Structures are given as C-alpha cells and as structure tokens.
Amino acid sequence: MRMSERPEARIQRHLPTADRPAASARSGGISVTCVRLLFIFLSVSLSRVAGKEQAKFPDGDNFDTKLSADMAHTVFVTGGAGYIGSHCIVSLLEAGYEVVAIDNFANSVSERGADGLSRAPALDRVQQITGKELTFVQCDLLDIDALRNIFKLKKIDSVIHFAAIKAVGESMEQPFLYYRNNMMGAINLLEVMKENGCYNLVFSSSCTVYGSPEFLPINEDHPTGKVTNVYGRTKYFIEEMLKDVAVAEKQWNIIMLRYFNPVGAHPSGSIGEDPTKPFTNLMPYIAQVAIGSKPKLTIFGTDYNTEDGTGVRDYIHIMDLASGHVAALKKLQEEHLRMKIYNLGTGEGVSVLRLLKTFEKVTGTKVSYETLERRVGDIDAIYAKCELAEKELGWKSQYNLEQMCEDFWRWQTMNPDGYRSNKTITNGKINGEGKHIATAATNGTNGVH
C-alpha cells in the first residue's frame, strides 16, 4: 500500500488456525466486522470496570499507571507486522498482554484474505506460535482520524511505537518522505495518546543516534546527535521531542530503547525478517548468498581499526530485543519514570568476518565473498554497555551468536520466499544434523475478518 492511501479502518481479528470458524465472513446478516466492533465495545466497558492501583509521581502526586494483576493490559503496537514488531508481539502475548497492532504495510508483507481484506501473514503466524489472538488494523499513522477511531473503540493502556521507514540510502534521497512519515507519525500518535489519557510509551530508537562513538562500550550517557543519515536523524529528533514532552507534561511515562543490530528469527522458523525493499544489512545478505539467491557477499572495508580489519557491531537476537520490550512495559507499569533511555545489545562487538565464519560453521554452508573499500558513513566499531537495562529492567540478552545464525538460517530455509510463499514447509534442517523443526505452514487465508 502506498503511504498516501487511506487505510481501511476495519478491524481484523486474527484467530489461531485451529479455532478459526470456517467461512464465517457473515453471520445472520451482520458482518463479522460489526460483531467484532461490538465485542470491542463490550471489552472496553468490561476493562473499565476493573480497578487500578495508584502510582506516584516523583513529586508525590498520585497517578494511575499500575494495573492490578487481574486486569487485562492492552498494548497498542505500531508497525506490528514488521520484523521487530511481530517478534515483540509473540513475547507480549506470551507474557499475557492483549495486543492491538497496526501496520500500513510500507515495509511488511500483506496478503489479500478470502474476504478481500488485507491481512498480515506474519501476525497469522504469531497466533499460530502463541495460540493466542490479537487484533490487527491496517492503518497509517499519518491518518490521524483512523488512529483516533481505534483509540475510541478500544481502551489502550500502553503503546509500543515501531512504525517507521528505515532504509538509510532511501532516506538520503527522499528526506522529506522520511521526516514526514517518521516525525508526523510520531506526533500524531502522541496527540491521540494524550487525547485518550494514555501516557505509557515504549519508543523504538536506535544506536544510530550515537553517531561515531567517542568511547566504547557505549553507554546511555554518550552524546547523541552527530548522526550521519536522515533515517537516523528522524530517530534522534523523535528522541529529543519525547524528552521535551516528558519535561513539559508530567503524565508521560516513556522508555526509549536504543537497539544495536537486531538479527536472528523466532526459534520456530515461522516468523523472521522479510524486507519488502532492497536491503543492505549484513545477516540477511549472508543468508541470501548461502541459499544461492545472491552470488557473493561484499565485505566493505578491511582496514578498520578492529581485530581483523572488518567493521564491528553488537548483534542482538530478535527474541532478546522482544523480551527487552516486555521488560520495559513492566517497568512502566510499576513506576512512573517520565522518561528513561536504555541500550539493548549484548555488549559484545563482533566483526563482519567473525559473523561470516560463525554463520558458515553453524549452517554448514559456504558464503563466497569479495572485499571492497569502506561503505560511506560506516564506522569502525560500536557495541553497547547494557548494565543499565540489566540493573533497572532486570533484562539481559540470552542468545549467543551461534543461535542468532542458526535461527536466521532456519527462517530462511523454511521460507525461501519469506511470507510470500504459500507452500507448506516441512523441512527446517539445520547444519545437516537431521534436526527437523515444527512446520509452520500458512494457506494465505488464515483468520477471519
């Protein structure tokens, strides 16, 4: 869907395949959409009946943020059909949260359901993994009225904001598109949250805001702003805006998470990264070479000031990133922070060559490569200091580099065409060990609308 198209403000309830009522697009002359809206109204009324606990501002005022254990907590996830969003929703559902997700499919795969509505195959698979339901709405954050409608229909307790366009090269060619989409999207979201008295926000930021590191490992106090690309500047500007908002209005309760380099996939192999635009990130590129879709990898730069001359990054498993969001949400429920920032990484720097060799070893593949000069804008090395997240969120990364490669490869081999493949996948063999992974087939028409 194009960014400018008006989204269908129709709510799609995704159900796990096993529970899916067959061909029930209409019942008794009332469309399922209407039934669903009724359901949502009812659940809104019901959830408002339950009581809240009072949390306190640092200055002693009371403020309702903490929810009692028996009360469902609904999280609104923007960009929910994307790579990070979909994995995060798995962790949210598993942690017992209710999820309302939106996406405009600017950088995620959609498909047409049997009833003609667009749906997100990634989220169908999320429900298969978790056995839990979520609500999905195709919606663009630039359409503030559509956004308002969703908040009217469903009481939202917290928001995780992933939705953004993020191709670095494209952002340099079309800065206005990036500023309008990422900045305006965030502003609309904040406005609608405020109108509805929802002030809990987890914002998806990036280590890109640090620019070229002045020291390593990089902690949250490192200066920000010397960003070399437009995409990164949109993250930086939104961070600055959120800081200002949190200073001016004490109701806000915001955590910004600065991710390092997310890789890997859910261990089931049924969800993973499926970019709809040409990509340049290292791990997907290595996997494409390994599977034979690309002839060879180009290693950009072998003269960096690093252990083997190639660039060093902090790769973090996507499921660790997902659990970091759950930890952040729990923190917002327990405490009124106004605004806090945490790095999410492993703390370990890994060179391009080391990642390549580990990938080959784990997957039993050969990845051909050539070396070229440095890529413009790249830095020697960046890796995180994550002690703050460990101390204050109780979060620490769990997956190692081998697992990141193994899980990415499983997703890649089970889904050679990503979500666009309608095939039933039966073989998730890893490293020639005869280890078969549970199947995660989709038939392209999962769920009801």
Ligand SMILES: CC(=O)N[C@H]1[C@@H](OP(=O)(O)OP(=O)(O)OC[C@H]2O[C@@H](n3ccc(=O)[nH]c3=O)[C@H](O)[C@@H]2O)O[C@H](CO)[C@H](O)[C@@H]1O
């Ligand atoms: C400047 C830039 O683009 N930054 C984005 C990019 O960070 P990075 O540039 O850190 O991620 P990346 O995966 O593009 O590159 C990682 C490392 O691999 C090297 N490399 C990469 C691709 C390739 O074909 N050959 C090769 O040698 C690259 O020079 C770097 O040393 O991606 C991140 C998400 O993961 C964030 O979105 C960053 O904002």
